[in-house]
Amino acid sequence: MSEAIEEARVDLAAAFRWAVRHGLHEGICNHFSFMVPGRDDVFLINAHGYHWSEITASNLVLVDRDGRVVEGTGEVEPTAYYIHWRVHLSAPHARCVLHTHQPYATAMASLKDKRLPIINQNAIRFHDRVAYDEDYGGVVLDTDEGDRLGRKLGNKSVLMMGNHGVMVVGPTVARAFDDLYYLERACLTLLLAMLTRQELDEIDPEVVRTTAAAIAAEQDFAVVHFAALKRVLDRQEPDYRI
Numbered sequence: 001m002s003e004a005i006e007e008a009r010v011d012l013a014a015a016f017r018w019a020v021r022h023g024l025h026e027g028i029c030n031h032f033s034f035m036v037p038g039r040d041d042v043f044l045i046n047a048h049g050y051h052w053s054e055i056t057a058s059n060l061v062l063v064d065r066d067g068r069v070v071e072g073t074g075e076v077e078p079t080a081y082y083i084h085w086r087v088h089l090s091a092p093h094a095r096c097v098l099h100t101h102q103p104y105a106t107a108m109a110s111l112k113d114k115r116l117p118i119i120n121q122n123a124i125r126f127h128d129r130v131a132y133d134e135d136y137g138g139v140v141l142d143t144d145e146g147d148r149l150g151r152k153l154g155n156k157s158v159l160m161m162g163n164h165g166v167m168v169v170g171p172t173v174a175r176a177f178d179d180l181y182y183l184e185r186a187c188l189t190l191l192l193a194m195l196t197r198q199e200l201d202e203i204d205p206e207v208v209r210t211t212a213a214a215i216a217a218e219q220d221f222a223v224v225h226f227a228a229l230k231r232v233l234d235r236q237e238p239d240y241r242i
Helices: 002-021 078-090 103-109 143-153 173-195 205-217 220-236
Strands: 031-035 042-046 060-064 069-071 096-100 130-133 158-161 165-170
Touching: 002 031, 002 042, 002 060, 002 096, 002 173, 002 220, 031 078, 042 078, 078 096, 078 143, 078 165, 096 173, 103 158, 103 165, 103 173, 130 143, 143 158, 143 165, 165 173, 173 220
Parallel strands: 130 158
Antiparallel strands: 031 042, 031 096, 042 060, 060 069, 096 165, 158 165
């Protein structure tokens, strides 16, 4: 179990470092969490006050279902606990929960029509995998709001949090981070296309379905992608493993 936790710590720390490199971070806000492998009662999350560029495997904290830090030093920001624990609890497929205010996805979540039209191959990977929350109610400071977000997510992998940001979930850090990255790319391309004021060229629904199935079948892609990201960090920012 200790070896599994160490691996989880390293993966989550790598995700934070790459979120900074891709411009997905915002101050010391937002949170990434991961349920400890083999457990359903404790999860790893970033402690409050750390910039994501200084997060390491060891300064992530292990938190229980009541929000108590059971391993590590620091405190968990309240909204982090109320969002992440309740989503972990309500959505069994959400072993990893990544919540950001990344600019292009948040811009999409701020539109009246938050739908992600399928206009290119990157967008296809999110076919039938996105849920939409259009009932922003302020900062999340109680379990009721966390539970509501969990219900909105349902069995999807992405929640566009209206007037707020985005949440991406997955069974592993690698799978969730891969989706987080490609979601931002899909939103960036869409917004650039919208700037032309020309009509969007949405892909034929049947082509979308067959291509989405082919992309989903490539389960190893996210693993290979994330392994490459860690190799870069091992050369350039090896302290993330400490």
